[in-house]
């Protein structure tokens with residue numbers, strides 16, 4: 001006899017909360033106070049952001065790290081530094097946050113969507129190859145949920161076609177691809193430190209690169225077009241002030257001390273949970289190729305096939321929440337289906353190219369399927385606790401599966 005679901009008045013499987021986010025303590029307080037009392041609150045005068053840039057870049061196998069105000073401008077600056085010119089094309093996935101494509105438009109270039117793989121949720125190299133045209137100049141693979149994209153295949157296409165690769169590693173602090181850090185494999189990497197991210201100061205971003213010239217260009221663009229050893233009021237390229245402040249640098253240094261342990265915990269718990277739930281009909285946790293040597297798990301993501309599981313996603317999510325497992329459906333639709341793309345509401349950007357663009361013709365069925373009916377997200381903090389928490393999540397899915405007929409009937 002299956003246990004009664006909490007959604008229908010049964011006892012919730014879990015009433016204890018999962019670990020909260022962000023995690024902070026005395027070290028954040030100490031560093032913040034040090035910055036406060038120093039009176040050096042700006043990046044140009046204090047040591048905190050510079051220290052963080054060095055440490056973060058080193059951890060990610062890069063010579064250079066340029067801290068900026070968020071993970072959206074980091075993408076835009078990377079594109080501009082890489083010499084992306086007006087109205088050329090940049091290949092991006094459709095299953096990602098808005099910024100991966102909006103940054104391309106704000107660099108006055110055209111985002112072209114290539115579908116993701118149905119099992120890894122990352123860019124499908126075959127779709128990338130098919131999307132390349134004579135106008136293509138760059139590819140932005142996203143390491144979705146913190147699992148590295150198929151970088152060997154993507155770099156092979158880029159090298160053959162002479163394209164720039166900018167890794168959108170907003171989810172992938174500390175993730176490893178064949179033991180190489182995310183953000184160090186393409187020409188440039190881009191990270192976010194926004195509130196939900198695995199390393200956070202509320203807001204913030206970082207560009208990583210091994211290339212001296214690209215680093216110099218990024219540094220100039222993030223600092224009003226100034227150049228090394230230049231005069232203060234001397235500006236060489238169109239740009240802006242995208243410098244990160246010292247308070248955020250202080251918090252990020254303290255958060256960085258915690259990161260390694262947190263990644264290990266998430267990766268261990270993520271693998272365990274994936275193994276536990278993969279046996280249930282219709283549940284397909286993000287497939288982990290052997291190339292992924294460390295998954296940083298900004299999300300634990302899975303695909304649920306409603307036919308195989310026996311109930312639609314919207315009901316499953318409600319029932320999971322009632323059992324005490326926070327979860328969501330993630331992106332409601334593929335990025336190219338956003339009103340901004342449908343209506344070509346590009347402001348002053350792409351004045352010429354927009355006439356030939358019609359994003360209603362873009363075909364990305366895998367992304368559409370995941371958005372429309374199959375994607376389920378669990379946020380990273382759920383993976384920060386003990387293994388027993390994973391057992392609770394797995395048991396909740398089992399309980400739902402045992403009651404799938406009731407869940408289906410509930411909808412009528």
Ligand SMILES: Cc1ncc(COP(=O)(O)O)c(C=O)c1O
Pocket residue numbers: 070071072073096097099100142168170171191192193194203204205
């Ligand atoms: C994949 C991806 N890229 C870029 C960004 C943009 O980062 P930010 O919010 O720091 O601008 C995000 C943030 O959610 C993201 O998820």
